[in-house]
Amino acid sequence: MNGTSPTYAIKVQGLVKGFGEYPVLNGLDLTLDWGRRLTIFGANGSGKTTLLRLLSTQYRPDGGKIWVGGIERGQSPAAIRGMIGVVAHSPMIYEDLTCEENLRFFGRIFGLKGLGPRIDQVLGQVGLRQRADQRARTLSHGMQKRLAIARAILHDPPILLLDEPESGLDAEALEGLRNVIIGGAERSRTVVMATHNVEVGLAWADEVAVLGDGRIVYRAERHEVNEAHLRGAYLRRVEVAA
Amino acid sequence: MTALVRPALVLAWKDVMLELRSRDVLISSLVFALLTVVVFNFALDIEARTVDALAPGVLWVAFAFAGVLAMSRAFVIEKDKGSLDGLLLCPVSRDSLYFGKMLSLFLFMAVIEALLLPAFIILFDYSAFTWEMGVAMGLATLGFAIVGTLFSAIAVNTRSREIMLPVLFFPVVAPLIIGAVEVSTGAVGDVVGAMGAGRWLQLMAVFDVVFLFVCPWVFGLVMEE
Numbered sequence: 001m002n003g004t005s006p007t008y009a010i011k012v013q014g015l016v017k018g019f020g021e022y023p024v025l026n027g028l029d030l031t032l033d034w035g036r037r038l039t040i041f042g043a044n045g046s047g048k049t050t051l052l053r054l055l056s057t058q059y060r061p062d063g064g065k066i067w068v069g070g071i072e073r074g075q076s077p078a079a080i081r082g083m084i085g086v087v088a089h090s091p092m093i094y095e096d097l098t099c100e101e102n103l104r105f106f107g108r109i110f111g112l113k114g115l116g117p118r119i120d121q122v123l124g125q126v127g128l129r130q131r132a133d134q135r136a137r138t139l140s141h142g143m144q145k146r147l148a149i150a151r152a153i154l155h156d157p158p159i160l161l162l163d164e165p166e167s168g169l170d171a172e173a174l175e176g177l178r179n180v181i182i183g184g185a186e187r188s189r190t191v192v193m194a195t196h197n198v199e200v201g202l203a204w205a206d207e208v209a210v211l212g213d214g215r216i217v218y219r220a221e222r223h224e225v226n227e228a229h230l231r232g233a234y235l236r237r238v239e240v241a242a
Numbered sequence: 243m244t245a246l247v248r249p250a251l252v253l254a255w256k257d258v259m260l261e262l263r264s265r266d267v268l269i270s271s272l273v274f275a276l277l278t279v280v281v282f283n284f285a286l287d288i289e290a291r292t293v294d295a296l297a298p299g300v301l302w303v304a305f306a307f308a309g310v311l312a313m314s315r316a317f318v319i320e321k322d323k324g325s326l327d328g329l330l331l332c333p334v335s336r337d338s339l340y341f342g343k344m345l346s347l348f349l350f351m352a353v354i355e356a357l358l359l360p361a362f363i364i365l366f367d368y369s370a371f372t373w374e375m376g377v378a379m380g381l382a383t384l385g386f387a388i389v390g391t392l393f394s395a396i397a398v399n400t401r402s403r404e405i406m407l408p409v410l411f412f413p414v415v416a417p418l419i420i421g422a423v424e425v426s427t428g429a430v431g432d433v434v435g436a437m438g439a440g441r442w443l444q445l446m447a448v449f450d451v452v453f454l455f456v457c458p459w460v461f462g463l464v465m466e467e
Contacts (some may be wrong), residue, residue: 027421056331058327058330058331060466063355078333078334078335079333081331081332081333082333084331086331088324088327089324090323090324090327091324091329092323092324092325092328092331093321093323093325093328094256094260094319094322094323094325095322095323096260096263096264097256097259097260101259105252106247106328106332109249109252109253109329109332109334110251110332110333111248136323141345144323182405182421
């Protein structure tokens with residue numbers, strides 16, 4: 001099935017990535033077991049988004065190796081893309097299509113069967129069922145974010161990569177997102193989430209990590225984390241970056 | 243094969259649906275092409291004896307510039323709200339995405355040409371169409387779509403994409419435009435040029451076939467990061 005241990009949903013070895021003269025990730029190592037939820041904190045520019053884009057095959061690494069779902073990135077990026085759902089800063093939707101049409105389009109590209117009931121289900125999960133026929137252009141920022149979450153889980157991916165998914169969401173949508181991430185409605189997913197929100201990041205995680213100097217500089221199980229220590233480590237990183 | 247064709251058709255269907263709602267590409271390109279034809283109609287001293295030599299050039303200038311306008315929009319709609327990233331995250335080959343965008347661009351350009359032709363015929367009192375000219379239109383439009391899809395994808399990530407696209411596009415498609423004008427001029431008049439119309443059509447067909455292999459490959463590299 002894979003080139004490394006099947007235990008890991010995600011495995012990264014010696015990952016290096018830079019943009020021009022600026023190195024962002026510098027020999028980063030990371031493993032994450034199936035069904036675990038990892039929250040990554042880090043200052044602006046620490047490489048959180050870059051790491052997520054590397055994991056989602058949107059960037060090509062300058063060095064090191066990446067396995068997602070047991071598949072080596074260089075072997076079959078398309079297979080990796082079939083296993084992941086991504087929520088990024090931009091909603092990745094078409095504003096002149098309705099919510100239902102957006103999901104139908106991506107569902108058809110993914111080649112999903114039984115699309116009608118599935119669309120209805122995910123729209124219900126993110127609280128957009130009543131707005132299924134509304135064009136995305138007319139939705140608020142938060143509603144577009146909900147649609148982006150619906151798009152990310154439409155194909156029921158076992159792995160979710162989330163870049164500040166909580167930004168712009170109201171309390172109801174946050175609860176819906178929590179259910180999606182923690183898997184109350186479906187199954188337990190493997191989640192890598194980058195955020196600046198310590199409260200949400202801790203509440204939704206099994207493990208936490210802090211990214212700095214292009215590497216993981218702090219990592220602990222959620223129950224081991226002393227929130228004050230984490231905040232201290234995180235804030236020190238932010239100060240160093242500033 | 244299905245894995246290549248199905249996503250391409252779905253993507254083209256989405257583009258057509260978006261265009262039917264916004265009409266951004268068709269209206270702007272068609273108006274521009276019509277203006278070009280009208281301006282040339284007044285600017286050139288066209289008489290019955292010169293129309294066969296001059297009119298095809300005007301027609302192809304209008305087609306080419308309208309095509310560039312259509313191309314410039316092809317990937318801009320994908321950049322809004324990050325939907326290009328959404329497409330690139332789908333588990334389909336880059337070839338599928340390329341052929342889907344190419345198909346929709348070909349359809350848009352074919353519609354623009356079909357709508358422009360009656361106006362051109364009326365303004366230039368032009369009625370000497372032949373099958374060679376129809377084939378040349380098909381081959382040139384296909385070639386424009388093949389090359390234009392790639393360059394539109396390249397240009398959309400550059401800061402000066404409106405300038406970059408024609409600068410990249412026109413030098414590459416010059417053989418197509420020259421061929422189309424030569425075939426059109428030769429078909430309606432007595433001037434066939436150094437090569438016969440058949441040779442020009444062969445050249446255009448070879449151009450299309452070569453770039454049909456080259457462009458999807460380069461597109462995959464361009465979209466990699």
